Amino acid sequence: MxxxxxxxxxxxxxxxxxxxxxxxxxxxxxxxxxxELAGLRLDAALAKLAPEFSRSRLTAWIRENHVTVNGHIVxxxxxxxxxxxxxxxxxxxxxQLAFTPEAMALNIIYEDDSVLVLNKPxxxxxxxxxxxxxxxxLNGLLAYCPALAxxxxxxxxxxxxxxxxxxxxxxxxxxxQTHLVRQLQARTVKRTYRAVADGIVPYDGKIETLIGxxxxxxxxxAVVPFGGKExxxxxxxxxxxxxxxxxxxxxxxxxTHQIRVHMKAAGHPLAGDPLYGNxxxxxxxxxxxxxxxxxxxxxxxxxxxxxxPQTQEKVQFEASLPEDIYxxxxxxxxxxxxxxxxxxxxxxxxxxxxxxxxxWDDDDYDVDxxxxxx
Numbered sequence: 100m101x102x103x104x105x106x107x108x109x110x111x112x113x114x115x116x117x118x119x120x121x122x123x124x125x126x127x128x129x130x131x132x133x134x135e136l137a138g139l140r141l142d143a144a145l146a147k148l149a150p151e152f153s154r155s156r157l158t159a160w161i162r163e164n165h166v167t168v169n170g171h172i173v174x175x176x177x178x179x180x181x182x183x184x185x186x187x188x189x190x191x192x193x194x195q196l197a198f199t200p201e202a203m204a205l206n207i208i209y210e211d212d213s214v215l216v217l218n219k220p221x222x223x224x225x226x227x228x229x230x231x232x233x234x235x236x237l238n239g240l241l242a243y244c245p246a247l248a249x250x251x252x253x254x255x256x257x258x259x260x261x262x263x264x265x266x267x268x269x270x271x272x273x274x275x276q277t278h279l280v281r282q283l284q285a286r287t288v289k290r291t292y293r294a295v296a297d298g299i300v301p302y303d304g305k306i307e308t309l310i311g312x313x314x315x316x317x318x319x320x321a322v323v324p325f326g327g328k329e330x331x332x333x334x335x336x337x338x339x340x341x342x343x344x345x346x347x348x349x350x351x352x353x354x355t356h357q358i359r360v361h362m363k364a365a366g367h368p369l370a371g372d373p374l375y376g377n378x379x380x381x382x383x384x385x386x387x388x389x390x391x392x393x394x395x396x397x398x399x400x401x402x403x404x405x406x407x408p409q410t411q412e413k414v415q416f417e418a419s420l421p422e423d424i425y426x427x428x429x430x431x432x433x434x435x436x437x438x439x440x441x442x443x444x445x446x447x448x449x450x451x452x453x454x455x456x457x458x459w460d461d462d463d464y465d466v467d468x469x470x471x472x473x
Contacts, residue, residue, distance in 0.1 A: 101243055102336050103230060105383075106274060109181060110166070116269050119290060126188075126189040127186055127187065127188055127189065128149065128186070128187045128189060129184060129185065129186050129187075130145075130148045130149075130184070130185045131182065131183070131184055131185075131193060132144060132148075132179050132182060132183045132184075133181065134181040134182070136148075136181065137179060137180050137181035138178065138179070138180075139175060139178070139179055139455035140175065140176050140177065140178060140179075141166070141168065141174075141175055141176070141177040141179060141185075142154065142157060142158045142161060142175040142176070143159060144179050144185075145157045145161070145166070145185065145187070148185070149187065152247075157187075158175050159361050160187060160188070160190060161173075161174070161175045162174075162175065163190075165187060165188040165190055166185065166186070166187050166188075167185070167186045168184070168185055169183050169184055170184075170186075174339070182271055195355070197232050197233075197235075197237070197238075198227075198237070198238075198241060198253075199233065199238060199241070200238060200241040200242035200245065200246070201233065201234065201238035201239055201241075201242050202242045202243075203234075203238070203239035203242065203243075204241070205217055205236075205239050206218040206219075206220070207243075207245055208266075208416060208418065209414075209416060211409070212271065212272075212409070213270070213272060213275040213277070213407070213408050213409045214268055214269065214270055214271060214275055214407070214408065215244070215254075215268075215269050215271060215273055216266060216267070216268050216269075216403065216416050217266070217267055217269065218264070218265065218266060218418040219236060219259055219263075219264060219265060219266075219267055219400075220264055220421070221261075221262045221263065221264040221395050221421065221423070222236070222261065222262060222395070223236055223261065224236065224261045225237070225255060225258045225259060225261075225267070225366045225418075226252065226255060226258060227423060231261075236255070236267075237252065237253045237255060239426075240253045240254065240255070240269060241253055244265050244271065246271065247269075247271065248341065249273075250270060250271065250272065250273055250276055251273070251276065253269070254269040254270040254271055254275075254276055255267075255269055256268065256269070256270055256276055256279045256280055256283060257283060257288075257290075257353060259400055260356065260359075260396075260398075261277050262373075262394075262395035262396060262398075263292075263395075263396065263398045263399070263400065264398075264399045264400065264418075264421050264424075265292065265400025265401060265418055266290075266400045266401070266402070266403040266416055266417075266418050267400070267403075268288075268403060268405060270408070274408065275408040275409070276409035278406075279405065279408060282405055282406060283353065286351055286352070287405065288352070288403075288404070288405045289349065289402070289403070289404040289415075290349070290350045290357055290400060290402075290403055290406070291347060291348070291349045291400075291401055291402035291403075292347070292348045292349075292350070292398055292399060292401055293337075293344055293345070293347055293348075293352075293398075293401040294345075294346050294347075294348060294358065294362070294370075294396075294397055294398045294399070295343050295344070295346075295369065295370040295371075295397035295424065295426070295427055295428065295431075296343065296344045296346050296362050296367040296368065296370065297342070297343060297367050297368050297369070297370055297376070297377055297380045298342065298343070298344065298366065298367045298380070299340075299342075299343075299344055299357050300334065300336050300337065300339070300344040300346055300365075300367050303334060303335045303336055304333075304334055305331065305332070305333050305334070306330075306331070306332045306334060306361040306364070306365060307321065307329075307330070307331045307332075308322040308323075308327075308329040308330055308361065308362055308364065309323050309324070309325065309327030309328060309329060310322060310323065310327045310328055310354045310355070310356075310357060310361075311326050311327030311328065313324040316415065318374075319356075319374055319375070320354070320355050320356045320360050320462070321360060321364075322360060322364040323363070325399050327351055328352070328354055330352050330354045330360075330361065331350075331351035331352050332348050332349070332350060332351070332358055332361045333347075333348065333349040333351065334346055334348055334350070334361075334362075335347040335348075338428075338431075338432075340431045340434065340435050341434070341435065342381055342382045342383075342386065342433075343370060343382070343386070343431055344367065346362075347401070348361075348362075349413075356374070356375070358398060359372055359374070359375045359396060359398065360375065362375075363375040363376075368380075369396040369398055370390050370393075370396070370397040370427065371390045371391075371393045371394070371395055371396050371397050372397075373395070373396070374396075375396075376396065383430075383434055385430050386427070386430055386431060386434065389423075389427040389430045390424055391425060392423060392426070393423040393424065393427060395423075397424050397427060399418070399420055399421060399424055400418070401417060401418060401420070402415065402416070402417050402418075403415070403416050403417075404416070427465035
């Protein structure tokens with residue numbers, strides 16, 4: 100799912116001239132069928148005339164009416180007699196769009212000649228791949244800084260999941276990229292995340308496992324007994340509520356879906372996680388509504404620190420929680436305060452019942468206050 104607010108502006112699109120615009124951008128190839136190909140089907144003959152394209156692609160173009168014979172649409176099985184003119188409207192492969200610049204509103208929080216640090220919104224894919232050849236962060240970076248076309252992967256050195264928000268560093272030069280990659284390998288890049296997890300996480304600690312492809316579902320990752328890659332996550336509990344915990348996770352390694360997989364393995368999957376979460380986790384109506392409104396896992400890359408490739412000094416950046424996660428926390432905090440008030444009110448009512456004649460002082464009515472460490 101793309102965040103349409105970040106996509107390329109369509110102000111230059113001319114609705115009055117759609118065909119003219121398409122034709123100007125369209126590429127055609129023409130062949131005259133030689134006599135030696137007489138008797139062949141159109142798809143077979145075209146495969147010989149245009150070996151640079153796969154036969155399956157050519158067949159698809161014929162079926163999609165992108166191929167004409169003497170100006171007429173014909174089926175792939177059409178038999179040629181020789182001398183016909185074949186015209187093909189070349190269709191751009193989606194993968195060719197992967198490195199096309201696309202203007203989008205990037206939230207750049209720091210930039211110099213060597214690096215830029217940005218706050219990625221949830222819903223934005225970082226790097227092009229099957230099903231997401233356009234509208235990615237890489238496309239946006241190439242539009243924002245065309246010089247990144249000379250840097251592998253447009254300077255991207257690490258990724259965030261599509262629906263994880265937060266801080267990323269991008270190298271603007273090849274030397275800076277090499278320096279940052281070596282830091283990642285040496286584990287000197289520090290990445291700290293804030294998240295909301297299901298249940299009450301009992302204590303601070305470290306999760307250290309192997310992570311690999313889930314043998315039962317290849318679209319997911321999982322903690323595996325062998326064959327995976329070392330994965331280490333440090334977990335700190337910031338706040339606890341009746342049904343959830345607000346936690347901070349620091350990555351020592353950077354495996355695919357690492358925090359999401361580790362918290363699931365610990366019995367505390369992230370709230371709202373569509374891949375690893377528990378949709379049946381008990382919660383108040385208000386909390387369920389806030390989680391549903393997020394439409395993603397409650398995970399945000401909150402803090403990022405690294406050695407600057409040029410100055411060799413340690414730099415650190417923070418990005419406050421996005422509105423959707425902050426709203427969920429507000430609901431949980433409000434509920435926690437109400438629960439505390441109700442509990443104290445019940446205890447006070449019990450005291451009044453036990454001894455109605457006993458004098459009381461307003462100071463005895465105590466409501467717990469939650470102090471937020473941010």
